[in-house]
Amino acid sequence: MKFDTPATTNPIDQLKVVGKPVDRIDGPLKTTGTAPYAYERHDVVPNQAYGHVIGSAIAKGRIASIDLTDARRVPGVLAIVTADNAGKLGKGDYNTATLLGGPEVEHYHQAIALVVAESFEQARAAAGLVRVDYVRAEGVFDLAAIKDGMEPSEAAGADSEVGDFAGAFASAPVQLDATYTTPDQTHAMMEPPASIAAWRGDRLIVWTSNQMIDWTVGDLAKTLGIPKDRVTLASPFIGGGFGGKLFLRADTVLAALGARAAGRPVKVALTRPMVANNTTHRPATIQRIRIGATPDGRITAIGHESWSGNLEGGKPENAIQQTRLLYAGANRLTGKRLGVLDLPEGNAMRAPGETPGLMALEIAMDEMAHKLGIDPVEFRILNDTQVDPEKANRPFSQRQLVECLRLGADKFGWNKRDRRTGQTRDGRWLVGQGVAAAFRNNQVTESAARVRLDNQGIVTVETDMTDIGTGSYTIIAQTAAEMIGVTLDKVVVRLGDSNFPVSAGSGGQWGANCSTAGVYAACVKLREAVARNAGLNPVEAAFSDGRVSAAGRSVTLAEAADGAGIVAEDVIEFGDLAKKYQQSTFGAHYVEVGVDVATAEIRVRRMLAVCAAGRILNPKSARSQVIGAMTMGVGAALMEDLVVDKRHGFFINHDLASYEVPVHADIPSQEVIFLDETDPISSPMKAKGVGELGLCGVGAAVANAIHNATGVRVRDYPVTLDKLLAGMPEV
Amino acid sequence: MRSFTYERASSPAEAAAAAARTSGAKFIAGGTNLLDLMKLEIETPTHLIDVNGLALDRIEATPDGGLRVGALARNTDLAADGRVRRDYALLARALLAGASGQLRNKATTAGNLLQRTRCPYFYDTNQPCNKREPGSGCSAIGGFTRQLAVIGTSGACIATHPSDMAVAMRALDATVETVSPEGATRAIPIAEFHRLPGDTPHVETTLAPGELITAVTLPRPVGGTHVYRKVRDRASYAFALVSVAAIVQRDGSGRVALGGVAHKPWRVEAAEADMPRGAKAVTAGLLAGAQPTHENAFKLPLVERTLAAVLTEARS
């Protein structure tokens, strides 16, 4: 199905199942511990051996020699894979560094060997006995130190300039010119990357934890140098990914190589201390923002530049993305610079681009409002735009940022806030409130599905779409139920298998809208086939209550399925609506913090998010996404910081004792409101994504609340107590 | 983790004797620290002596009005003990500020005293660390030091002792009771139990090889208001940036011990004479000679401010 004109009324609009806050259909599997996660799939293939990954002890250089003698002697050891014996390997399209290093080492904890043994303990013990001699090379590890030497480049992308930014900024009556930094962050998902691999002749089967099945099948085949159709991959449940599992990574490649070397199935999980440096992370940024405005608060010039680093061949963090679209202003400049750093590979983490970008931009907006003496909510409203500010003839498909801000202000009690800083005291706490806009683009990408109706009236949906804890199973079931006119218990959803039609996958918050749109397309086809099979006119056929009816005749779906059942498959393809219209999601975050007047400890007291993100397919799972994202935003604001050892080139706090993320005690009351919205430009579902929107802007709302509480403006994340102490009142 | 042999000891003296007899032996209590370190091969004992069955988990009154806490008393049980809550509230509060409920259910009194540092370089076996591998060097110096010590450091090590419980015990003048491999018992004042790093940061206590902790004794209650204040980046389940354990008497006199600042629970008795003069004066004495790094210099004002808040709280 080609989607190239805005959606009109369709069966989804009935909202009998879609739009309802139903429990997730896979919930019982999870709460009873029976959802099959990759590492625990003991039943899928017998005789599984265990692999333990060895990571490089240096950041850059060369392996002079590896001595496997002692390791081989450990009882139970079956094989040891290194670059020396793995055979020639290719490199996938989506990873920058090779996934099995050696002799060249490209980053710390790059996998350099896999020890395979009968038991996990034997493999780990033997791994400890592998002796590696390295020749270290000089590396570059300090973003700030190379910033000024970064030149414009193709890899960084072209600058975007509209009007005369320099002139307009220089002549603006009110100006802000400030630099912000965001640190490297790790996904820290609950389930570390894990895979089981088994060869059947020259065919490879992999059970893994991965967000993008088709990308990963392709890259695995490419890495191993085998045809793509010889690789099968299953990833039905994923214990969190946040972008860390978008791509083929070392666990999968090494499980495949280990299985080949050992001649039997091999399972591999990365240990927690390996995750930060072996896998991808969100790269650190340095961002300079300049805003010029008239005294009455109209932005006349807005500039945002961002510097980040990555391995040679890697991509920049697109921290300026939202600034091109969020606020009005005739004169604009945005640009990225990219430097080479020999740190582990930087790549997507939940709302890449907008997360660090808004952490900076939305503090800058707060600072500017403060300078202007205008309420920060009003300042944002004043500079709203209903069109792409770089292309005035390109409207937003829907944009209710102002409504989000206003409703949020009302619900949060914003008008009770004291605009002066450091004024509100509650016992030992200095109390402050902050606001930030949320913005995340809505990306559309094709997605296919297969739907089958059987002679019991059961509808089975198959697509390689993944559920990374987001609720994909449930919203897909709701979509099929709505389309075919059955209740949810009559729908079976099977996901995450490369035998199924290729979906959009889970990334960039496109999964919900695109994958359900693909299911919609397949269901449209199925409806036609079912009606025809039942001898009914497909155009008139209505599907409800487990029956298909037209022209006074009605048959049950079970009957219509007719013995063998009926299968339909289709793909949703998107035309150029995304070019004609800017599709984005919007929100407003309101946060109240307390800052301990003596210790400067910062604790969030309450949070509110108001989101405008098209049709909300399931308010319950959508809310879960948003509160989870808000929690991640608190982490980004207050504690998450992968610390670079700039001498040796690695992230030193590579475990969950030293890389802190919020715990329950950090997250008190969270409220989420969704505007009642549909976006017919986005897809037949009229939905958009919310999974990343909920994170966008949270960090800045927290930082702005801290400023309101204390008067201290911190521009370097995370905002920790040591950065506040000097500005705190005497005790 | 390397392979190891395992035995259950039959008595405290026998456990100590077994430890002395077997090279590479270690006691295991709750295992919440030791097992993690073994998995990472930071600790590589060849033999484990399980002391959980030695009936050392009792908490009982001493004849002189104090309390004797068995080495194997779980942190959860100790914090919940009525006598502790009433007479040694500082200890209960410190315990409850540490780790998580699940960990405290397993963690023991002796294991807590002997838990090892949380210096991040100690945890990465690719990095030199004098504490983990004597003589290899200290990676933390010149590296990431935000969490590390500001006082009592040496050129060999700037790590902190991470315990909360031990800080309270230091303020309470606890005594560590032990039995040696020869069967001799002794009582070590807690002030002399943990060592500063000096040139031998791997030697963390004054215990002799094989010596087993059997109990920790608290002297008679000293009264006063007990406040334990742990400062950290997140609200729970984090080690202290600094912590302040204070006992404040009605007349303004009292005691203070600090966590998160040194290789041992930090207390300077002489500085306590300044208690009635307030936090600034006490801190000046407590932290005289501190040598913080650029990254952790904030701990000095933080101690003073936290102590000020603690004193205000105690007096209100």
Ligand SMILES: Cc1cc2nc3c(=O)[nH]c(=O)nc-3n(C[C@H](O)[C@H](O)[C@H](O)COP(=O)(O)OP(=O)(O)OC[C@H]3O[C@@H](n4cnc5c(N)ncnc54)[C@H](O)[C@@H]3O)c2cc1C
């Ligand atoms: C995630 C996490 C968070 C934590 N957070 C905190 C915190 O915030 N604050 C805090 O204070 N602590 C914290 N801890 C540390 C925790 O308190 C210790 O792990 C625990 O107290 C150790 O006790 P255990 O009985 O498990 O010791 P084990 O791990 O069994 O042993 C520790 C050491 O003591 C030795 N040992 C044990 N018993 C004896 C004995 N009777 N005589 C001689 N030697 C003995 C062992 O040989 C070993 O060297 C945390 C731990 C973890 C894992």
Ligand code: SF4
């Ligand atoms: S501070 Fe101590 S524990 Fe940390 S690296 Fe140095 S020697 Fe090791």
